[in-house]
Amino acid sequence: MNTSLACAIDDAPAPLYIVKTSTIHGTGIFARSTIAPGTCIVEYQGERIQWEQALDRADAKGPLNHTYFFSLNDGRIIDGGKDGNAARFINHSCEPNCEAMEHDDGRVYIYALQEIEAGEELSYDYALIYEERHTPAVKRAFACYCGASACNGSMLMPKRSARYRAQKALAK
Structure with a gap:
């Protein structure tokens, strides 16, 4: 997909979605039509x-916080909460029905991976990376409630084992 072009939604008369309460987590976005x-x-x-600003904002919320941060390829962050x-x-x-794609201009758009029926909740895989230890408290804070048949129970990417990290270090 050519990610240098603007997304056609910029000219759309109405959004393709509505915002309402979600059974997954708090508020969600749902398809207005197919x-x-x-x-x-x-x-x-x-x-x-x-x-650095993102780290400061996250620290102000506490060690186990949820943010609306979206990491960009250039190292900056989009803070969707601001x-x-x-x-x-x-x-x-x-098992997401959407994916997020960063365009060449640094803008991030959400695309449908498959047909999404009217009323269906939009979702994508957050693939969150949490560098600290994945303690039971961390796992609870980042628990997944998507209900997918292949749900792994967490929004976090699995941590690599110490053995894997050591092998990668030796390979350098």
Whole structure:
């Protein structure tokens, strides 16, 4: 997919989604009508900040916090909690029906991976990386409630084992 082009939603008369209460987690975004695979649904918007600012904001919320941060390829972060839009309410799923793609201009758009029926909740895999130890408290804080048949129970990416990290270090 050419990610240098603007998404057609910029000219759309109405959003393809509605925001309402979710059974997955708090608030969610749902298809207003059937959405075809490959359709650009919404841009993920918010204040663009440096990584250090994101760390400061996360620290202010406490060690186990949920944010609306979206990491960009250039190292910056989109903070959807500040000047963000409804895209921040798209929930995680282990079997997502959407994916987030960063375009060449640094804008992030959410695309349908498959046909999404009217009323179906939009989701993508957060693939969260948490560097600290995955303690029971951390696992509870980042528990997944997507209900997918292949749900792994967590929004976090699995940590690599110490053995794997040692092998990677030796390979360098």
